[in-house]
Amino acid sequence: MSRDKLPKLFDGSVNELTRPSRSKAGEGSRSSLKSKKKQKTLYITLDMNRKLIELYGEEGRRQSIIVEDAVNLYYYLKKALGEKKFNELLSAVGREDPEFLAEYVSKLRV
Amino acid sequence: MAVVISVANQKGGVGKTTLTMNLGHALASKGKRVLLVDIDPQFNLTFGLIGMEVLNYENSNVGTLMTRESEINDAIVEISDDLHLLPSHLNLSVKEIEIINAYNRERRLEKALTPVLPDYDYVLIDNPPSMGIFLVNSLTASDYVLIPLELSYFGVIGMQLMFNLMRMIREETNENLKLLGLVPNKFTRQTKVPKTRLRELKEAYPDAPILTTIPKAIALEKAQGKGMSIFEFENDGRAAKAFMKLAGEVVKIVEG
Numbered sequence: 257m258s259r260d261k262l263p264k265l266f267d268g269s270v271n272e273l274t275r276p277s278r279s280k281a282g283e284g285s286r287s288s289l290k291s292k293k294k295q296k297t298l299y300i301t302l303d304m305n306r307k308l309i310e311l312y313g314e315e316g317r318r319q320s321i322i323v324e325d326a327v328n329l330y331y332y333l334k335k336a337l338g339e340k341k342f343n344e345l346l347s348a349v350g351r352e353d354p355e356f357l358a359e360y361v362s363k364l365r366v
Numbered sequence: 367m368a369v370v371i372s373v374a375n376q377k378g379g380v381g382k383t384t385l386t387m388n389l390g391h392a393l394a395s396k397g398k399r400v401l402l403v404d405i406d407p408q409f410n411l412t413f414g415l416i417g418m419e420v421l422n423y424e425n426s427n428v429g430t431l432m433t434r435e436s437e438i439n440d441a442i443v444e445i446s447d448d449l450h451l452l453p454s455h456l457n458l459s460v461k462e463i464e465i466i467n468a469y470n471r472e473r474r475l476e477k478a479l480t481p482v483l484p485d486y487d488y489v490l491i492d493n494p495p496s497m498g499i500f501l502v503n504s505l506t507a508s509d510y511v512l513i514p515l516e517l518s519y520f521g522v523i524g525m526q527l528m529f530n531l532m533r534m535i536r537e538e539t540n541e542n543l544k545l546l547g548l549v550p551n552k553f554t555r556q557t558k559v560p561k562t563r564l565r566e567l568k569e570a571y572p573d574a575p576i577l578t579t580i581p582k583a584i585a586l587e588k589a590q591g592k593g594m595s596i597f598e599f600e601n602d603g604r605a606a607k608a609f610m611k612l613a614g615e616v617v618k619i620v621e622g
């Protein structure tokens with residue numbers, strides 16, 4: 257993943273989003289626009305909703321911050337340390353031993 | 367007849383609640399009749415505006431309205447003459463399962479708000495940072511979406527997710543949903559990141575309607591901590607001025 261350029265995730269036109277879609281209904285009052293809202297149903301399964309809530313909701317507020325912090329750490333530490341040192345650091349982290357890690361980090365030279 | 371605006375971004379902590387609260391105050395001070403709707407189970411907006419009084423609304427809040435256990439007029443709290451609140455409550459997250467299993471679940475909020483729309487000029491909805499049934503209800507009930515965003519890498523990614531969600535809602539439940547604008551928030555010149563991201567955003571989406579930028583201001587955090595709007599806290603500061611300017615822009619776009 258290159259962080260030098262932002263990935264473009266939306267392939268539509270933003271200009272389009274600022275107008276009502278398929279709007280021949282442009283004329284006429286807003287209330288009549290309202291009554292024309294489609295009566296379709298969005299299909300979200302209970303299970304899907306739960307997953308979405310877990311990912312983004314309640315816990316997610318913290319979770320997404322953790323993921324973002326983690327990606328930033330990963331990306332910039334790797335750049336700062338270089339591939340080799342970074343992989344060493346990762347295996348040090350992989351030992352799941354905070355004391356060992358503290359010792360390792362204290363000796364780390366960039 | 368009120369114009370309904372969802373303040374939304376799936377990314378957490380970008381300033382949805384801050385924007386809803388202060389834009390609401392700004393519009394009210396311009397003589398507009400404003401209803402704020404808190405549809406976030408974490409009820410930050412409600413707590414900011416009425417504090418512990420939220421406990422009195424266990425049986426009449428946005429959730430009980432959506433499950434049709436209460437009437438909208440019992441749930442509306444008058445903050446001032448021109449600024450009213452439809453509160454959220456701790457029990458909203460429990461209602462989620464009930465609503466998701468209910469008939470017409472995407473239109474519960476729209477149906478609940480309809481009777482009071484003639485009483486207001488603006489309805490501003492503060493959304494949770496999650497793509498669940500509450501955000502879907504909010505976008506289905508709205509005429510416009512206002513997206514606050516942070517000018518960071520993930521901030522701009524979150525904004526793009528909102529574009530995709532808007533497109534989905536326009537296809538499925540509300541073809542008249544429109545993007546009102548993007549509000550870059552927490553802007554600072556202390557690092558070059560915000561400026562760089564803003565430039566990239568404009569390059570990727572030259573048409574993006576970028577509205578007034580809100581500066582990063584300690585006053586906003588302090589005001590929120592005290593449950594005050596920026597106008598009550600520091601009326602002549604940069605942040606207050608930015609929100610008044612934004613309110614002017616919103617009125618201009620919406621009312622032409």
Ligand SMILES: Nc1ncnc2c1ncn2[C@@H]1O[C@H](COP(=O)(O)OP(=O)(O)OP(=O)(O)O)[C@@H](O)[C@H]1O
Nearest residue numbers: 378379380381382383384495552581582583587590
């Ligand atoms: N322009 C700003 N300058 C400084 N602090 C800000 C600014 N805007 C928001 N904040 C602070 O950032 C934090 C998050 O803001 P806010 O609660 O409005 O975000 P949110 O999008 O509603 O969050 P959530 O997704 O959790 O509902 C709060 O502490 C708020 O006071």
Ligand SMILES: [Mg+2]
Nearest residue numbers: 382383406410
């Ligand atoms: Mg919020």
